[in-house]
Amino acid sequence: MRGFITDPGGRAGLRLADDLPEPSPGPHEAVVEVRAYAVNHDELNLIARRPDGWRPGQDVAGVVVRAAADGGGPVAGTRVAGYLDWEGWSERISVPAHCLAALDDRVSFEEAATLPIAGLTALRALRVGGAVLGRKVLVTGATGGVGQFAVQLAVAAGAHVTAQVSDPEREAEAHALGAHQVVTSLEDDTLGPFHLVLDGIGGPLTAQAVRRIAPGGHLAWYGNIGGAAELRLADFYAQGWNAHIVGFISPVPEETKGEDLAILTALVADGRLTPRIGLALPWEKTPDALDALARREIRGKAVLTVGDGR
Ligand SMILES: NC(=O)c1ccc[n+]([C@@H]2O[C@H](COP(=O)([O-])OP(=O)(O)OC[C@H]3O[C@@H](n4cnc5c(N)ncnc54)[C@H](OP(=O)(O)O)[C@@H]3O)[C@@H](O)[C@H]2O)c1
Known part of the structure; x- marks a missing residue:
């Protein structure tokens, strides 16, 4: 064989x-x-x-x-x-x-x-933090293998979805997936606050995403393709008081x-x-x-x- x-x-x-x-x-x-x-x-x-x-x-x-x-x-x-x-x-x-x-x-x-x-990662990560109907969800790496499913599933679940893409060239693609807002940077203070963040990128994006989480919100961290992330407690104090980071793995359960x-x-x-x-x-x-x-x-x-x- x-x-x-x-x-x-x-x-x-x-x-x-x-x-x-x-x-x-x-x-x-x-x-x-x-x-x-x-x-x-x-x-x-x-x-x-x-x-x-x-x-x-x-x-x-x-x-x-x-x-x-x-x-x-x-x-x-x-x-x-x-x-x-x-x-x-x-x-x-x-x-x-x-x-x-x-x-x-x-x-x-x-x-x-x-x-x-890719599909199970998106589906299961979207369950972290409970229902997303009418809530703001951020998906990083939105045109990647997992990201494309995460955007579509979050939209289907009734969330208001912000898609982060690495390059302006990817913006049209992220809109085609159904994203309500597409950004290439998370530096903008007016973004969010997000009930849920799905992050497969890591690096500096993770700390930026944490600064945009709503109080008590969740970040499902499933990958760090962009490198190790460095976080400070102050990142949570931007607005995400008592927010949660979940070290997410798709095959469980x-x-x-x-x-x-x-x-x-x-x-x-x-x-x-x-x-x-x-x-x-x-x-x-x-x-x-x-x-x-x-x-x-x-x-x-x-x-x-x-x-x-x-
Ligand atoms: N925890 C789990 O169970 C689980 C499950 C699935 C995947 N993962 C991990 O999650 C990550 C993403 O997986 P994937 O299947 O979606 O990968 P993928 O299909 O290769 O997509 C990667 C996404 O990340 C972006 N990207 C790639 N390299 C980057 C960099 N150096 N800096 C910033 N953005 C970068 C890509 O943007 P461009 O389009 O610009 O390249 C693309 O949007 C990987 O690290 C993977 O190992 C973990």
């Missing part, structure tokens, strides 16, 4: 192996034939940290070819999306049934593959991954959430997608198709 493994001699630290073992599923696991997968920023780090034949791949979409032996989860033939820990960039994989969601026919494999990590993925796939089927696919390539070109991701060339998500992707 074919699948990508880490290899320091290969492009982007990867090699497409053709001698991998077929999946040997546990009793709660289904076997999925992969038709599309997405790549995530953190996978660049994981590949560099595990150069020894490790098998990357967390976001997949495909078809169940063998249902879980314990009878749980989708039956054979079901089109699914899945959120894995690893091994997803392969032709076939075993997936715990609770990490799978069945797909409506209106959702393509490419769209579904964008959802697991583990047992409801499939349930949350089903919420996202249903929103896509209904046309209320549109995954933005900035790059789509055949899976043999996965190293190109990783290089483009590292060079900040991708808007939204990069998706790879396995076979004809259907």
Whole structure:
């Protein structure tokens, strides 16, 4: 069976192996034939940290070819999306049934593959701090993989959404996602105050965002792609008295991954959430997608198709 493994001699630290073992599923696991997968920023780090034949791949979409032996989860033939820990960039994989969601026919494999990590991060981070109906929400990195979903989901949940983008060139894109206000800087004192901030950037932006939080508000801090953040107590005293910073991680809780993925796939089927696919390539070109991701060339998500992707 074919699948990508880490290899320091290969492009982007990867090699497409053709001698991998077929999946040997546990009793709660289904076997999925992969038709599309997405790549995530953190996978660049994981590949560099595990150069020894490790098998990357967390976001997949495909078809169940063998249902879980314990009878749980989708039956054979079901089109699914899945959120894995690893091994997803392969032709076939075993997936715990609770990490799978069945797909409506209106959702393509490419769209579904964008959802697991980026979509669950946005969905779950948006729950931090409770209801957002009529409240102000700030999303940093709004045109990135997570940011694009966070803006759309916050708008769908009834929030007034401010999108921060890195460059004026991205402003139109952030408006197209539904953002009510788009900014390239958080220095403006009139911004907010925000009931909730979703921050995947870190660096100086985090302290600036904290200065815009409403009293008792929340900042879900899920990434620091822009570097380490330096915070002072005075940043909270700007207005965010007793505000909370949550060190956010998307795979927790583990047992409801499939349930949350089903919420996202249903929103896509209904046309209320549109995954933005900035790059789509055949899976043999996965190293190109990783290089483009590292060079900040991708808007939204990069998706790879396995076979004809259907
Ligand atoms: N905690 C979790 O569970 C979790 C889950 C998912 C992601 N993450 C982390 O969250 C971060 C964002 O993930 P993603 O998938 O959205 O990444 P992505 O698709 O690469 O998007 C990154 C976003 O950040 C901006 N950006 C990139 N480098 C930057 C820099 N040096 N300074 C300022 N802005 C920068 C990009 O703007 P441009 O468009 O201008 O490049 C883009 O808007 C990553 O660090 C990732 O590892 C964490």
